[in-house]
Amino acid sequence: xxxxxxxxxxxxxxxxxxxxxxxxxxxxxxxxxxxxxxxxxxxxxxxxxxxxxxxxxxxxxxxxxxxxxxxxxxxxxxxxxxxxxxxxxxxxxxxxxxxxxxxxxxxxxxxxxxxxxxxxxxxxxxxxxxxxxxxxxxxxxxxxxxxxxxxxxxxxxxxxxxxxxxxxxxxxxxxxxxxxxxxxxxxxxxxxxxxxxxxxxxxxxxxxxxxxxxxxxxxxxxxxxxxxxxxxxxxx
Amino acid sequence: xxxxxxxxxxxxxxxxxxxxxxxxxxxxxxxxxxxxxxxxxxxxxxxxxxxxxxxxxxxxxxxxxxxxxxxxxxxxxxxxxxxxxxxxxxxxxxxxxxxxxxxxxxxxxxxxxxxxxxxxxxxxxxxxxxxxxxxxxxxxxxxxxxxxxxxxxxxxxxxxxxxxxxxxxxxxxxxxxxxxxxxxxxxxxxxxxxxxxxxxxxxxxxxxxxxxxxxxxxxxxxxxxxxxxxxxxxxxxxxxxxxxxxxxxxxxxxxxxxxxxxxxxxxxxxxxxxxxxxxxxxxxxxxxxxxxxxxxxxxxxxxxxxxxxxxxxxxxxxxxxxxxxxxxxxxxxxxxxxxxxxxxxxxxxxxxxxxxxxxxxxxxxxxxxxxxxxxxxxxxxxxxxxxxxxxxxxxxxxxxxxxxxxxxxxxxxxxxxxxxxxxxxxxxxxxxxxxxxxxxxxxxxxxxxxxxxxxxxxxxxxxxxxxxxxxxxxxxxxxxxxxxxxxxxxxxxxxxxxxxxxxxxxxx
Numbered sequence: 001x002x003x004x005x006x007x008x009x010x011x012x013x014x015x016x017x018x019x020x021x022x023x024x025x026x027x028x029x030x031x032x033x034x035x036x037x038x039x040x041x042x043x044x045x046x047x048x049x050x051x052x053x054x055x056x057x058x059x060x061x062x063x064x065x066x067x068x069x070x071x072x073x074x075x076x077x078x079x080x081x082x083x084x085x086x087x088x089x090x091x092x093x094x095x096x097x098x099x100x101x102x103x104x105x106x107x108x109x110x111x112x113x114x115x116x117x118x119x120x121x122x123x124x125x126x127x128x129x130x131x132x133x134x135x136x137x138x139x140x141x142x143x144x145x146x147x148x149x150x151x152x153x154x155x156x157x158x159x160x161x162x163x164x165x166x167x168x169x170x171x172x173x174x175x176x177x178x179x180x181x182x183x184x185x186x187x188x189x190x191x192x193x194x195x196x197x198x199x200x201x202x203x204x205x206x207x208x209x210x211x212x213x214x215x216x217x218x219x220x221x222x223x224x225x226x227x228x229x230x231x232x233x234x235x236x
Numbered sequence: 237x238x239x240x241x242x243x244x245x246x247x248x249x250x251x252x253x254x255x256x257x258x259x260x261x262x263x264x265x266x267x268x269x270x271x272x273x274x275x276x277x278x279x280x281x282x283x284x285x286x287x288x289x290x291x292x293x294x295x296x297x298x299x300x301x302x303x304x305x306x307x308x309x310x311x312x313x314x315x316x317x318x319x320x321x322x323x324x325x326x327x328x329x330x331x332x333x334x335x336x337x338x339x340x341x342x343x344x345x346x347x348x349x350x351x352x353x354x355x356x357x358x359x360x361x362x363x364x365x366x367x368x369x370x371x372x373x374x375x376x377x378x379x380x381x382x383x384x385x386x387x388x389x390x391x392x393x394x395x396x397x398x399x400x401x402x403x404x405x406x407x408x409x410x411x412x413x414x415x416x417x418x419x420x421x422x423x424x425x426x427x428x429x430x431x432x433x434x435x436x437x438x439x440x441x442x443x444x445x446x447x448x449x450x451x452x453x454x455x456x457x458x459x460x461x462x463x464x465x466x467x468x469x470x471x472x473x474x475x476x477x478x479x480x481x482x483x484x485x486x487x488x489x490x491x492x493x494x495x496x497x498x499x500x501x502x503x504x505x506x507x508x509x510x511x512x513x514x515x516x517x518x519x520x521x522x523x524x525x526x527x528x529x530x531x532x533x534x535x536x537x538x539x540x541x542x543x544x545x546x547x548x549x550x551x552x553x554x555x556x557x558x559x560x561x562x563x564x565x566x567x568x569x570x571x572x573x574x575x576x577x578x579x580x581x582x583x584x585x586x587x588x589x590x591x592x593x594x595x596x597x598x599x600x601x602x603x604x605x606x607x608x609x610x611x612x613x614x615x616x617x618x619x620x621x622x623x624x625x626x627x628x629x630x631x632x633x634x635x636x637x638x639x640x641x642x643x644x645x646x647x648x649x650x651x652x653x654x655x656x657x658x659x660x661x662x663x664x665x666x667x668x669x670x671x672x673x674x675x676x677x678x679x680x681x682x683x684x685x686x687x688x689x690x691x692x693x694x695x696x697x698x699x700x701x702x703x704x705x706x707x708x709x710x711x712x713x714x715x716x717x718x719x720x721x722x723x724x725x726x727x728x729x730x731x732x733x734x735x736x737x738x739x740x741x742x743x744x
Binding site: 066068069074076080082097098099141 | 643644646647649650651652653654656657660661662665666
């Protein structure tokens with residue numbers, strides 16, 4: 001569970017208010033570009049300072065904690081792997097930030113590589129992998145880090161439609177089924193509608209929700225209507 | 237973005253590095269100022285030294301920039317076979333030991349040099365390389381390539397489309413495009429070279445001297461080494477610092493040019509200018525650079541048989557000092573670059589205004605009540621060389637460290653890869669190429685240094701450049717040439733090993 005408790009973010013002319021609680025399962029963050037979807041995630045992860053309010057994970061207040069000390073994993077739009085480290089090392093960082101691993105930890109890394117279907121790629125550098133394989137490696141690290149909250153800031157946006165769907169299903173099968181709280185930014189309402197349990201709308205200076213996905217698309221509030229326009233719902 | 241987004245590192249290494257720089261630059265200055273004997277003031281000889289220093293720097297900088305304009309323009313608009321090699325060669329004087337270049341210049345322009353032999357053959361009087369014009373000649377030799385690189389960068393910064401547009405309109409390229417660019421670049425280039433010429437002790441030591449060709453730095457050296465008059469040396473050091481500080485301040489405000497930049501091997505298609513005149517300028521510049529360098533190689537090869545025994549231990553000393561100094565430079569630069577910020581930027585440029593003789597005088601005054609300066613010659617030389625090379629190392633490393641933080645800082649912070657793990661696992665592997673370059677540059681600069689070592693060392697602690705200078709002083713030119721060739725070879729090899737080591741197997 002992740003709570004934005006009376007959060008207000010202010011950066012120059014930009015303002016964003018968020019007062020919401022994200023429960024377990026997959027929650028999609030949608031809204032127009034520039035409205036602050038990434039900023040909302042950045043605030044939870046500790047990269048954006050708050051003007052006021054608190055970030056609470058499960059029962060603990062993490063507002064003052066360093067990014068690495070929060071029970072939160074995050075994948076960014078790009079630069080999710082270190083190009084000079086092998087896939088094994090990149091994934092191992094989820095377990096040991098200094099890479100001094102025991103034999104037991106090394107075998108866990110190996111298992112995680114297998115879980116995302118990258119057996120045999122452990123000694124390769126990210127540059128020699130395809131975009132989809134790189135995404136899988138980053139996801140393996142999130143799995144291994146095993147933190148209760150996972151933030152996905154459009155990490156799959158550079159992939160083609162088929163690969164992206166495959167990754168979303170992998171997220172569903174691994175993270176969501178393991179009972180994580182997953183908050184995922186997407187610029188594609190279809191993604192939200194097809195796999196998200198809930199939807200948070202970031203628009204006009206505020207994050208609102210979470211709404212039940214089916215209900216909100218069936219009967220969108222005014223701000224969502226303005227963003228979606230005359231789009232035809234997939235499920236209707 | 238919040239400050240906490242950056243991987244947390246302790247400030248201790250940056251504070252230590254900053255303290256070393258401040259003690260060696262400002263600290264030594266205070267030591268100098270406290271000992272300066274203002275009582276008698278500057279004598280007529282001292283004023284002559286000040287006038288000579290400023291005059292030779294002014295003439296050297298003017299000639300370097302003046303000749304660089306046609307050479308850089310020719311290089312910017314002509315494509316030819318050896319262009320790339322020639323442009324690389326323009327970077328060489330930066331790491332070429334001064335004393336070796338002086339030896340090469342002597343071989344061409346000296347009493348028994350190529351030029352005077354030719355003049356004698358056709359019955360003309362000989363020209364002397366010593367004194368004012370010798371100092372200027374050596375400075376132009378070193379700084380013409382530097383000025384050419386500055387200006388070439390300016391030329392290549394003009395977008396190719398504008399030349400196309402000008403050609404289409406049949407407009408005068410010179411007045412429309414080149415003159416405004418020169419107005420921006422030339423003052424900066426002039427001032428940077430002016431500062432360099434104010435502080436090039438080794439040139440004045442070898443080609444200057446005597447009442448009419450003594451620079452302030454040479455006067456400091458003579459006051460300390462021959463007259464043992466620390467008060468006067470300190471006073472002169474204050475004067476030298478004043479000169480440098482004023483010039484460096486002006487240069488810092490005026491110039492935004494970076495001579496170490498790469499990407500100079502592009503040619504812009506042009507429709508103006510004479511192919512012949514450009515060819516002549518390029519040939520003249522190449523000959524001016526290559527003749528002394530080839531003489532170093534020719535005479536050096538001949539002199540290799542004749543190397544005296546003291547050369548070998550001095551090589552060991554020089555290489556050790558260079559290695560220690562290079563690692564110190566890069567360590568300090570990395571510590572400062574990781575910290576970042578305005579204060580670090582100021583600390584990074586402080587050594588540019590420092591003269592090695594002023595720093596050396598200050599250290600001499602600080603330590604000679606306690607230990608024999610000659611015993612400290614090598615550690616002091618390593619520390620001073622490391623500090624003087626710091627601005628160049630910092631300029632090479634800082635942008636790469638900043639880019640790494642920009643691209644991977646959040647990921648590392650997210651994964652709790654902080655402190656030493658961040659430096660070890662992310663920063664060092666990612667900035668390896670500039671680290672290697674900076675290491676090689678610092679090693680080569682230290683290898684060729686003939687500044688502070690001359691103040692401190694006696695015969696037991698001489699480095700290779702100092703040994704060379706002594707051989708030249710006792711007219712053993714063959715042996716000096718042999719030592720000079722070794723010195724160049726070792727400097728270039730150190731640079732090559734480090735630079736190459738940083739670039740192999742880099743994953744982008």
